[in-house]
Amino acid sequence: MLKDEIGKLFLKLKEKQPLVHHITNAVTINDCANVTLAIGGSPVMADSPEETAEMVAHANALVINFGTLNSSSFSAIVNAGKRANELGIPVIFDPVGVGATNYRNEKAALLLNEVQFAIIRGNHSEIASLAGITASTKGVDAGEVSESAFNTAKKAALRFNTIVVVSGETDYISDGEKTCCIANGDLLLTKITGTGCTTASLIGCFAGSGDNLFLAAVAGISTMGICGERAARRLASGEGLGTFKTRLWDEISLIDGDVWKEEVRLNE
Amino acid sequence: MLKDEIGKLFLKLKEKQPLVHHITNAVTINDCANVTLAIGGSPVMADSPEETAEMVAHANALVINFGTLNSSSFSAIVNAGKRANELGIPVIFDPVGVGATNYRNEKAALLLNEVQFAIIRGNHSEIASLAGITASTKGVDAGEVSESAFNTAKKAALRFNTIVVVSGETDYISDGEKTCCIANGDLLLTKITGTGCTTASLIGCFAGSGDNLFLAAVAGISTMGICGERAARRLASGEGLGTFKTRLWDEISLIDGDVWKEEVRLNE
Amino acid sequence: MLKDEIGKLFLKLKEKQPLVHHITNAVTINDCANVTLAIGGSPVMADSPEETAEMVAHANALVINFGTLNSSSFSAIVNAGKRANELGIPVIFDPVGVGATNYRNEKAALLLNEVQFAIIRGNHSEIASLAGITASTKGVDAGEVSESAFNTAKKAALRFNTIVVVSGETDYISDGEKTCCIANGDLLLTKITGTGCTTASLIGCFAGSGDNLFLAAVAGISTMGICGERAARRLASGEGLGTFKTRLWDEISLIDGDVWKEEVRLNE
Numbered sequence: 119m120l121k122d123e124i125g126k127l128f129l130k131l132k133e134k135q136p137l138v139h140h141i142t143n144a145v146t147i148n149d150c151a152n153v154t155l156a157i158g159g160s161p162v163m164a165d166s167p168e169e170t171a172e173m174v175a176h177a178n179a180l181v182i183n184f185g186t187l188n189s190s191s192f193s194a195i196v197n198a199g200k201r202a203n204e205l206g207i208p209v210i211f212d213p214v215g216v217g218a219t220n221y222r223n224e225k226a227a228l229l230l231n232e233v234q235f236a237i238i239r240g241n242h243s244e245i246a247s248l249a250g251i252t253a254s255t256k257g258v259d260a261g262e263v264s265e266s267a268f269n270t271a272k273k274a275a276l277r278f279n280t281i282v283v284v285s286g287e288t289d290y291i292s293d294g295e296k297t298c299c300i301a302n303g304d305l306l307l308t309k310i311t312g313t314g315c316t317t318a319s320l321i322g323c324f325a326g327s328g329d330n331l332f333l334a335a336v337a338g339i340s341t342m343g344i345c346g347e348r349a350a351r352r353l354a355s356g357e358g359l360g361t362f363k364t365r366l367w368d369e370i371s372l373i374d375g376d377v378w379k380e381e382v383r384l385n386e
Numbered sequence: 387m388l389k390d391e392i393g394k395l396f397l398k399l400k401e402k403q404p405l406v407h408h409i410t411n412a413v414t415i416n417d418c419a420n421v422t423l424a425i426g427g428s429p430v431m432a433d434s435p436e437e438t439a440e441m442v443a444h445a446n447a448l449v450i451n452f453g454t455l456n457s458s459s460f461s462a463i464v465n466a467g468k469r470a471n472e473l474g475i476p477v478i479f480d481p482v483g484v485g486a487t488n489y490r491n492e493k494a495a496l497l498l499n500e501v502q503f504a505i506i507r508g509n510h511s512e513i514a515s516l517a518g519i520t521a522s523t524k525g526v527d528a529g530e531v532s533e534s535a536f537n538t539a540k541k542a543a544l545r546f547n548t549i550v551v552v553s554g555e556t557d558y559i560s561d562g563e564k565t566c567c568i569a570n571g572d573l574l575l576t577k578i579t580g581t582g583c584t585t586a587s588l589i590g591c592f593a594g595s596g597d598n599l600f601l602a603a604v605a606g607i608s609t610m611g612i613c614g615e616r617a618a619r620r621l622a623s624g625e626g627l628g629t630f631k632t633r634l635w636d637e638i639s640l641i642d643g644d645v646w647k648e649e650v651r652l653n654e
Numbered sequence: 655m656l657k658d659e660i661g662k663l664f665l666k667l668k669e670k671q672p673l674v675h676h677i678t679n680a681v682t683i684n685d686c687a688n689v690t691l692a693i694g695g696s697p698v699m700a701d702s703p704e705e706t707a708e709m710v711a712h713a714n715a716l717v718i719n720f721g722t723l724n725s726s727s728f729s730a731i732v733n734a735g736k737r738a739n740e741l742g743i744p745v746i747f748d749p750v751g752v753g754a755t756n757y758r759n760e761k762a763a764l765l766l767n768e769v770q771f772a773i774i775r776g777n778h779s780e781i782a783s784l785a786g787i788t789a790s791t792k793g794v795d796a797g798e799v800s801e802s803a804f805n806t807a808k809k810a811a812l813r814f815n816t817i818v819v820v821s822g823e824t825d826y827i828s829d830g831e832k833t834c835c836i837a838n839g840d841l842l843l844t845k846i847t848g849t850g851c852t853t854a855s856l857i858g859c860f861a862g863s864g865d866n867l868f869l870a871a872v873a874g875i876s877t878m879g880i881c882g883e884r885a886a887r888r889l890a891s892g893e894g895l896g897t898f899k900t901r902l903w904d905e906i907s908l909i910d911g912d913v914w915k916e917e918v919r920l921n922e
Contacts, residue, residue, distance in 0.1 A: 145683050145699050147413050151579035156627045161579065162483070163413050166456035169489035176486065188702035188726065190456065215698070218712065221705035309907070311687035311697065352624075356888075359692045360903025367628030371577070415681050419847035424895045429847065430751070431681050434724035437757035444754065458724065620892075635896025639845070 120298070120386055124337045125375035127328050132158040136178035136326030138319065141165045141195050143185025143214065146312035150181070153316040156371035157341070159323035165191055170198035178326030180207055181318050182229075184222060185214040192225055199233030208236035208325040208334075212318040216240070217247030230278060236325060237335050238274065239283040239318050242267045249274035272297050281335050283321070285314060289339045293332055300336070301383035302343025304350040310363050317342040320370075336384065344381045345369035388566070388654055392605045393643035395596050400426040404446035404594030406587065409433045409463050411453025411482065414580035418449070421584040424639035425609070427591035433459055438466035446594030448475055449586050450497075452490060453482040460493055467501030476504035476593040476602075480586040484508070485515030498546060504593060505603045506542065507551040507586050510535045517542035540565050549603050551589070553582060557607045561600055568604070569651035570611025572618040578631045585610040588638075604652065612649045613637035656834070656922055660873045661911035663864050668694040672714035672862030674855065677701045677731050679721025679750065682848035686717070689852040692907035693877070695859035701727055706734035714862030716743055717854050718765075720758060721750040728761055735769030744772035744861040744870075748854040752776070753783030766814060772861060773871045774810065775819040775854050778803045785810035808833050817871050819857070821850060825875045829868055836872070837919035838879025840886040846899050853878040856906075872920065880917045881905035 137160045140150050147163055154161035164173040167190060174180050180202045182195050202209045211233075216226045226248055238245065246252070251265050251273065265273070267284045275282040275294035284290045289300040307313045321338030325331055349365035405428045408418050415431055422429035432441040435458060442448050448470045450463050470477045479501075484494045494516055506513065514520070519533050519541065533541070535552045543550040543562035552558045557568040575581040589606030593599055617633035673696045676686050683699055690697035700709040703726060710716050716738045718731050738745045747769075752762045762784055774781065782788070787801050787809065801809070803820045811818040811830035820826045825836040843849040857874030861867055885901035 143699070144412050144680050144701075145687050148416060148579060148684060151413050152627065152631070155577050155579060162486070163411070163454055164483065164487070165412075165454055166489065168457070169455075169487040172487040172489065186699055186701055187705075189704070215700065218698075219700070219705040219708040221702065221708065309691050311684060311691060356904070356908070358904035358907035359688065360900035360907070363688070363903070364628035364632055364900055367631070368624070368626035371626035371628070372624070412680050416684060416847060419681050420895065420899070423845050423847060430754070431679070431722055432751065432755070433680075433722055434757065436725070437723075437755040440755040440757065441751075632896035632900055635899070636892070636894035639894035639896070640892070 120333065120336065120384065121379050121382065123330070123333055125379050127324055127333055127337055128375035128378060131323055131327040134327050135160050136323055137162060137176055138179045138181060138322040138326055139164070139174045139177035139198065140181045140183070140319065141170060141191060141198055142181065142183035142315060145185055146315040149312035149316050150319045152367060153319045153370055154323055156367055157320055157323050159326065165194045167193035167197055170194040171201040174198040174202050174207060175205060177207055179322040180209045181212070181322040182209065183212040183214055183315055183318060184216060184226065185315065187222060187225060195229065196232055199229070203234050208331060209233060210318050210322045210325060211235045211238045212315060213238065213240050213244050213248050216244045223247065235278065235280045236331050237281045237283060237321055238278065239285065239321060241285050241314065242270060245274050245282060245284050246270050249277050268297060281331055283335050283339050285317065285339065289343065291332070291335045291339065298336055299385045300340045300343055302340055302347055302381070304346040306350050306362050307342070307346040310359055313342060340382050340384065341370070341373060341378065344378060345373055388601065388604065388652065389647050389650065391598070391601055393647050395592055395601055395605055396643035396646060399591055399595040402595050403428050404591055405430060405444055406447045406449060406590040406594055407432070407442045407445035407466065408449045408451070408587065409438060409459060409466055410449065410451035410583060413453055414583040417580035417584050418587045420635060421587045421638055422591055424635055425588055425591050427594065433462045435461035435465055438462040439469040442466040442470050442475060443473060445475055447590040448477045449480070449590040450477060451480040451482055451583055451586060452484060452494065453583065455490060455493060463497065464500055467497065471502050476599060477501060478586050478590045478593060479503045479506045480583060481506065481508045481512050481516050484512045491515065503546065503548045504599050505549045505551060505589055506546065507553065507589060509553050509582065510538060513542050513550060513552050514538050517545050536565060549599055551603050551607050553585065553607065557611065559600070559603045559607065566604055567653045568608045568611055570608055570615060570649070572614040574618050574630050575610065575614040578627055581610060608650050608652065609641060609646065612646060613641055656869065656872065656920065657915050657918065659866070659869055661915050663860055663869055663873055664911035664914060667859055667863040670863050671696050672859055673698060673712055674715045674717060674858040674862055675700070675710045675713035675734065676717045676719070676855065677706060677727060677734055678717065678719035678851060681721055682851040685848035685852050686855045688903060689855045689906055690859055692903055693856055693859050695862065701730045703729035703733055706730040707737040710734040710738050710743060711741060713743055715858040716745045717748070717858040718745060719748040719750055719851055719854060720752060720762065721851065723758060723761060731765065732768055735765070739770050744867060745769060746854050746858045746861060747771045747774045748851060749774065749776050749780050749784050752780045759783065771814065771816045772867050773817045773819060773857055774814060775821065775857060777821050777850065778806060781810050781818060781820050782806050785813050804833060817867055819871050819875050821853065821875065825879065827868070827871045827875065834872055835921045836876045836879055837921070838876055838883060838917070840882040842886050842898050843878070843882040846895055849878060876918050876920065877909060877914065880914060881909055
C-alpha cells in the first residue's frame with residue numbers, strides 16, 4: 119500500500135522537479151544541493167535574513183539545518199519558516215547537534231515556538247533532546263538516550279504535532295499514531311559527512327512533490343538507506359570512503375520507484 | 387583566428403598560473419577553488435570586508451558570485467571590486483539568482499553602479515533581469531524570458547559596456563558589437579551544482595592570463611562545455627552524477643589547447 | 655623508535671575516535687570533516703562565537719584555520735581557543751594566508767597572545783611571516799622566504815613555545831630542540847584544494863588520541879604525504895585531479911599503522 123504510493127511519488131518528483139529551499143550548514147551545503155539535483159529536484163540555498171522570506175515563496179519545500187548555526191542564519195531560518203507556514207509550504211527541520219550546547223537548545227526551543235514543522239529528522243539523541251527526553255549528545259553525532267528510538271519518535275511527534283524521523287541502524291518514522299520502521303542502510307553512511315543532512319534534502323524533495331508528508335518522510339529516509347547499501351555493495355578492494363561517496367551520489371541519481379520497491383525493507 | 391589565439395591562451399595560463407581572487411557562495415566555493423587549480427590557476431577565496439581590497443591587489447583577476455549573498459559578502463565584493471578597477475584587474479560577475487528576490491536585484495543594481503565589470507556571466511533569465519529585459523526567474527536556476535538569448539547578450543553588453551556570456555544549450559558571448567556562439571555542452575552539466583560558478587572561475591583564469599577579455603570569455607565557457615561532453619562520453623552503465631562530477635574535474639585538469647581546438651563548436 | 659610509537663597511535667585513534675572541533679574556512683570545511691571521519695575521528699564544525707567555548711569542552715582537540723577568516727569566526731576562534739587552553743585540550747593552528755594581508759597578520763598576532771598552541775602547521779612563507787622572518791606571501795599558497803624551511807620551523811617553535819610543522823616538498827617538524835623531516839608527498843597534493851587544511855585535521859585527530867604531540871604532528875603530516883603518493887600511483891591514463899581527490903580520500907580511509915611504517919620516509 120505505502121509501497122505503491124511511494125513508487126508513484128518517484129515519478130511525481132521527476133515530473134515536478136520541486137524547488138527545495140535550504141538554509142543549511144557550511145559543511146554539507148554542496149552535498150545538499152547535489153543530492154537535491156540527483157533525485158530530480160532543484161535546489162536554492164539563499165541564507166541571508168534579508169531575502170529568505172521572499173525566496174521561500176518560490177519553493178515547494180523548505181529544509182532547515184542547524185549544523186553551523188549562527189545569529190544570522192537563525193534570523194534567516196525564522197523569517198523563511200514563518201513565511202513558509204503562511205504559504206502552506208512544508209518545512210523540514212534537521213536539528214543537528216541539539217543537545218550539545220545550550221545555544222543550540224535555546225535556539226531550537228525558540229524555533230519550535232515560531233515555526234510549525236511538517237517533518238523533523240535527527241538521530242536519536244538529537245530528537246530526544248529536542249523533546250526533553252533524557253539524553254546526552256557528544257558533539258553533533260553520537261549520544262546516549264534512555265528511551266527506545268521507537269518511543270522517542272512517537273513521543274516527539276505527539277509533542278510537536280509533526281512527523282518525526284529518527285535515523286539510526288533502524289530508522290523510525292512516526293506521526294504519533296502510526297510508526298513505521300526501515301531496516302535499510304550501511305555502516306559506511308556514518309563514515310562520510312552529510313548523509314544525515316542530505317537525507318533531509320531527499321525528504322524535502324519528496325515533500326515538495328506530493329500531498330502526503332508521511333510518505334515523503336518514509337521515501338526520503340529509505341532512499342538514503344537503499345542507496346547506501348547499493349554503493350557499499352559496489353566497493354572493490356582498494357576502494358574506500360572517497361569512492362563510496364561518489365558511488366552514493368551515483369546511486370541517488372539512478373534510483374527509481376521500481377528499484378526502491380524491490381529493495382526497501384519497510385515495516386509498516 | 388579566434389581558435390589559434392585561444393589555443394595559445396591555454397599555454398599562457400599554464401605558464402602564468404594566475405591568482406584568481408573569488409568572493410563567492412558557500413555552496414560551490416570548494417568547486418571553484420578546485421577548478422581554478424585544475425585549469426592551471428591559483429585560487430584565493432578571502433571574503434571578509436576588512437581584507438578583500440588588500441587581497442585583490444595580489445590577484446590577476448577577481449570573480450564575484452551572488453549565490454549566497456549577504457550584507458557582509460556584499461561589502462567584501464564592493465571593496466574588492468572598486469580596488470580591482472583602480473588597479474586594472476579584470477572583474478568577472480556571476481549574478482546568481484538575480485531576478486529571484488528584490489534583495490538580489492537591488493544589490494546587483496548598486497554593484498553595477500560602483501564597479502565596472504570586464505565580463506558578466508549568467509543564464510538567460512539572470513542576464514535579462516540584470517539588464518531590465520522582461521524575465522521571470524524561478525529560484526536561482528530556471529526562468530522564462532521574452533528576448534532571444536542572442537539579443538539579451540548583445541543588449542546587456544551594450545548597456546553595461548562589458549562582455550556578456552549567456553549560458554544555455556547554446557552559449558552566447560557578446561561585446562555589443564560582435565557576438566559568438568558555442569554549441570558545446572551536455573545536459574548533465576545542469577544536473578550537478580556549480581558548473582555555472584566554476585565556468586566563471588575558468589573565465590577568470592583565462593582573463594588573468596592574457597589581455598583579450600573576449601577570448602577569455604569564449605575560452606572559459608567553451609572549456610566547460612567541452613569538458614562536460616568528454617566526461618559524459620566516459621560514463622558507463624551504473625555510473626551517475628557522482629562519477630560524472632569526478633570525471634568533469636578530471637577533464638578540466640587534462641584539457642589543453644589542442645584538445646580544445648579539436649572539440650570546440652564555435653560560431654564566430 | 656618514533657616509528658613504532660606512531661604505528662601504535664593509529665590503533666589508539668581508531669579505538670578512541672577522538673572528537674575534533676574545527677573552526678575552519680568555507681572552502682575546505684567539507685573536506686576537513688570527511689578526512690576526520692576517514693582516519694577514524696569524529697568532526698564537529700560549530701563556528702558561532704556564542705557556542706564555540708561550550709562545544710570545545712566536548713572535544714579531544716581543536717583545529718583553527720584562517721582560510722576565510724572574518725570578525726565572527728575570529729571571535730569564535732578566540733573563545734574556543736581560550737577555553738581549550740583552560741581544559742588542556744590541544745589546539746592546532748593553520749595560519750592560512752598569513753603574510754598576504756595586514757588583516758590576517760594582525761589577527762594572527764592577537765591570537766598568538768591569547769591562545770597557547772600545541773602545534774602550528776603552515777607552508778614556509780606562512781610560518782616565516784608568523785615568526786617575523788623575512789618572507790613574502792602571494793595569495794594564500796606561494797611565497798618566498800630567506801631562511802631554510804628547517805631553520806624557520808626551529809625558530810618559530812622556539813618563539814611560540816610550540817611544535818611547528820612546515821609543509822613543503824620536504825616537511826619539517828620541530829619543537830625547537832629536535833627537528834624531523836619527512837620526504838613523502840606528491841606534487842598532485844598541491845593541485846587540489848584542502849590538502850593543507852586536512853593535514854591539520856589529521857594532526858588534530860592524532861593529537862586527540864595520545865599524549866605525545868610531537869608524534870601527532872609527525873603522524874599527521876606524513877599520513878597525508880603517504881596517502882598522496884599512494885593515490886598518485888593508482889592514477890591511470892585519462893584520469894586527472896577529480897579522480898586523484900577521490901582516491902586520496904580512499905587512501906586516508908584505508909591506511910593503518912603497518913602501511914604507514916612501511917612507506918614513511920622519516921629522518922629523525
